[in-house]
Amino acid sequence: MTVKTALETFSAIQAKIDALDHAGGILYYDGSTVAPPASTEHRGETLGYLSELGYNLATSKETCDTVDYLLAHEDELTAEQKRNVKLFNKDREYMQSIPLEKYTAFQMLQNKASAVWHEAKQKKDYAMFAPYLQQLIDTSIEFAHYYKPDKYHYDVMLDSKETGLDVKQCDEFFDTVKSGIVPLIKKVLAKKTIDDSFLFGSFPTADQRKITDAIIDFEKLDPQRSVCGETEHPFTTNFSTEDVRITTHYYEDGFVSSMYSVAHEGGHALYELGINPAYNKTSLSGGVSMGIHECQSRFFENIICRSKAFCDFILPKLKEIFPEQLKGVTTDMYYRAINKAAPSLIRTEADELTYPLHILIRYEIEKAIMAGEVTVDELPALWNAKYKEYLGVDVPDDTRGILQDMHWSEAMFGYFPSYALGSAYGAQILSVMKKTIDVNGDIAKGDVSNISAWLHDRIWQYGSLYDPKELFENAVGAPFDPHYFIDYLTEKYTEIYNL
Amino acid sequence: MTVKTALETFSAIQAKIDALDHAGGILYYDGSTVAPPASTEHRGETLGYLSELGYNLATSKETCDTVDYLLAHEDELTAEQKRNVKLFNKDREYMQSIPLEKYTAFQMLQNKASAVWHEAKQKKDYAMFAPYLQQLIDTSIEFAHYYKPDKYHYDVMLDSKETGLDVKQCDEFFDTVKSGIVPLIKKVLAKKTIDDSFLFGSFPTADQRKITDAIIDFEKLDPQRSVCGETEHPFTTNFSTEDVRITTHYYEDGFVSSMYSVAHEGGHALYELGINPAYNKTSLSGGVSMGIHECQSRFFENIICRSKAFCDFILPKLKEIFPEQLKGVTTDMYYRAINKAAPSLIRTEADELTYPLHILIRYEIEKAIMAGEVTVDELPALWNAKYKEYLGVDVPDDTRGILQDMHWSEAMFGYFPSYALGSAYGAQILSVMKKTIDVNGDIAKGDVSNISAWLHDRIWQYGSLYDPKELFENAVGAPFDPHYFIDYLTEKYTEIYNL
Secondary structure, eight states: OOHHHHHHHHHHHHHHHHHHHHHHHHHHHHHHHTOOGGGHHHHHHHHHHHHHHHHHHHTSHHHHHHHHHHHHTGGGSOHHHHHHHHHHHHHHHHHHHSOHHHHHHHHHHHHHHHHHHHHHHHHTOHHHHHHHHHHHHHHHHHHHHHHOTTSOHHHHHHHHHSTTOOHHHHHHHHHHHHHHHHHHHHHHHHSOOOOOGGGBSOOOHHHHHHHHHHHHHHHTOOTTTEEEEEOSSOOEEEEETTEEEEEEOOBTTBSHHHHHHHHHHHHHHHHHHTSOGGGTTSTTOSOSOHHHHHHHHHIIIIIITTSHHHHHHHHHHHHHHSTTTTTTOOHHHHHHHHTOOOOOSOGGGOOTTTHHHHHHHHHHHHHHHHTTOSOGGGHHHHHHHHIIIIIOOOOOSGGGTTTSOSGGGGTOTTOTHHHHHHHHHHHHHHHHHTTTSOHHHHHHTTOOHHHHHHHHHHTGGGTTSSOHHHHHHHHHSSOOOTHHHHHHHHHHHHHHHTO | OOHHHHHHHHHHHHHHHHHHHHHHHHHHHHHHHTOOGGGHHHHHHHHHHHHHHHHHHHTSHHHHHHHHHHHHTGGGSOHHHHHHHHHHHHHHHHHHHSOHHHHHHHHHHHHHHHHHHHHHHHHTOHHHHHHHHHHHHHHHHHHHHHHOTTSOHHHHHHHHHSTTOOHHHHHHHHHHHHHHHHHHHHHHHHSOOOOOGGGBSOOOHHHHHHHHHHHHHHHTOOTTTEEEEEOSSOOEEEEETTEEEEEEOOBTTBSHHHHHHHHHHHHHHHHHHTSOGGGTTSTTOSOSOHHHHHHHHHIIIIIITTSHHHHHHHHHHHHHHSTTTTTTOOHHHHHHHHTOOOOOSOGGGOOTTTHHHHHHHHHHHHHHHHTTOSOGGGHHHHHHHHIIIIIOOOOOSGGGTTTSOSGGGGTOTTOTHHHHHHHHHHHHHHHHHTTTSOHHHHHHTTOOHHHHHHHHHHTGGGTTSSOHHHHHHHHHSSOOOTHHHHHHHHHHHHHHHTO
8 A cells, every 4th residue: 555545545435435425415305305204214224224334434444444554644645635534534433433233223213303303393292202302312422432431421422513612611601601691681671672573474485485595696605506495494414515405494474584594504505615626525525513614604694694784785675575564664673673682482583692592591401411410301391491591481382492493303412502602703703804894885785705705715615624723713813702792792782772 | 045044135135225226216306306406427426336336236246146046946935026036136137247337337427418418408409418318329229238139229128118028019019000090180180270279378386386286186196105396307206105206397388288297297106106015125116117107197197187077177176276367268178178189399298199109200210229220410300300200390499309308318218119008008998997987987076096996906006016018918808909099099089079
């Protein structure tokens, strides 16, 4: 073996694993968007077999020998090659730590649990989902122990979503955020409530699709390389820089939900579409972490699309689509309405100010689950109690409570904190970006080219080349500081509510 | 090895091949329905790798040993097991006859050619498709030679679509059909033309989707196990009896095209949904031949949905959806309009009477291609000349000419005759069915349960258990006789046109 032949072998192995991931990903997307309900079991079996093939490829003797050889010769590799091998090896070590039959069984469990969650959410029936959730938790803990027997399993999960993150850092972050925003929320709630009634009414799906098109056009998502589907819970998925899918969900009683879902998922998609295409089929492909990813999505959703400048730009278009419903609405009315801060039930519909509390609730519940302090049967009561405590709202049913998010049905434990982290990253990015770009001026003109170029140059193009901490610090030229987020919210809501 | 262990091994191998076929099939469906344009190349690579895995599985030493053992012990197998092994072995022998790299390259070629055909059709640019068509033809001939070096390659292709079919039989069949319908068409064209102008105008897609729902409801396609997507060219695809997909294409200037596409594809889907679910993941799954398949689809499209009884049933529903456009239209007017016989350009839009000539043209062109009597560059001229000769129409562009069908872009040479065969099978089935079922009475009530039960009992449930000839003869209790088809058309058009 030489470094050259080893790199060739490695590249061929990565291409095969990519093909299996691609096939599995399309099966998943198809299952979430258009597949008939009875297809679930068969899809699970196929996904199970594909994951078995992927496991065998990633852990074969040829793969191990090749990767070991490259690791032993890392001085002869470029920085990109070195990082690619190291990230691949991390995945290999993870897989090798888990017995094959458990690994594939888990793929099938996730497929099944996801289908059961869909049904349970529709039927407001947490009990039917609970046994699957139990298995997902047990297996996730079991796998974390296999992989890192010496580390606390929830730390392993947090680290897998955001390299370096652990419970201690999360606690500190949320403490800072909480101390900044809880008093702010109190002040806001003491003020007169904002009228946002015109956002609700009758908004036919066919017309809402025109808003989707407008947002996609505004964000400049390339239609050659991306599409928008419809699902119960919006998400983004990517198969290469040539194929990135977003989804949304239309509710006919209001257009804001889908509109801001598209804005959000569009941010994820821009990140994926902007990665160096040379990274396709390598471990450098894809966004580096959930926190950096949620930073992009929430930057577009909130910092851009809930700004006053964007309201100036978009309201005339909305009025073209819904002339009756939005008659007499001014930019100021619209801006205040879509930023109305109020305690609410649904995370994805929450305003920027109360949103971190929705995340905090999930983080605290995950912590309790992972510490064994709460049983699966007790979770709805705990959920409802925390919504009462932090947001003062009564949860009427589990569909609007613990069943609202898909994440746990896919064993995405440790994911939620990245939403709050991402929001906070975004505020710090904005403060730096504003030094060289007329952010609001550009947005008001419907021109995101400078903003996207900034993000592309400093973040998107690198894919997984750098750890999130290094990537972020390079981008903003300073360590992460959540106070930017508190300052951003304070300034924005002080102005809106005249505090 | 014992028969019991061999069967277990065989079953496990079939399950794995099924998983790969399932993944490949979903990738294809996704590519045809929702994938962004730039995804083509990546999908081709993934399909190539999946087909390589399938090839290796189907031709591995373990597979060969197992299949050989079971063939040597066929006396100990049930009839179903024996047929399953034999059909599987046929596929294995086909694959083994072709070198792996050519086999996978062909999968990738088909994926690419399909995408190029889509673009060429949109751009009316046959020249961009021609080099791919040349490769598809060359490779199909090469593969037929590999597989059956002693047989004429077009016979091999015809046989692969309809077991036992060859050029000689096809010629005889088309001669019979031609001698029956050409004089009939002449008589019809001498009569006053039927007014079908009310079928054209403005029919928004959103409303046409309601017709789709009505047809699906009429045919009783199970929504748990089937869905309808949208594609350039309608098709049906099946992944198991729990997941059968149909597609349609909406044209806003008329509703008949999509409506009858759905009726047609629905017939395919009913066949697949009706197969014994125990055959999933075996070589007994799926309809046995293209002829039997097109028989089901064209039975529902034409014999049922272009009958007067169906017009009685559906017209009130159509009027609910399009009250303005169909104002004053009577059942008789509607029945005559959707059966208006006229020479035309597009196969899928053709009436039942002239339809076989569209097929005859394609069959004669394929014969000429396969006999090396025409080059790819000469094909548009040959196509246009035959449309002039048989149907008297001038082809204005290749989009409405040689580029109209997707079949050749997927190397489905030898497929077209099955459309005419299937139509003829259907007429004979109708004559037998009518002895025990009040076919028109049931259709007028919107009740296809007896008709579907008849087809299910005699055809659908058997999947690929019997060869098409045996299946058909068992179903109707007599050999195939195309004169039933001529009689059916003569009776129908004599009445419509008062001949």
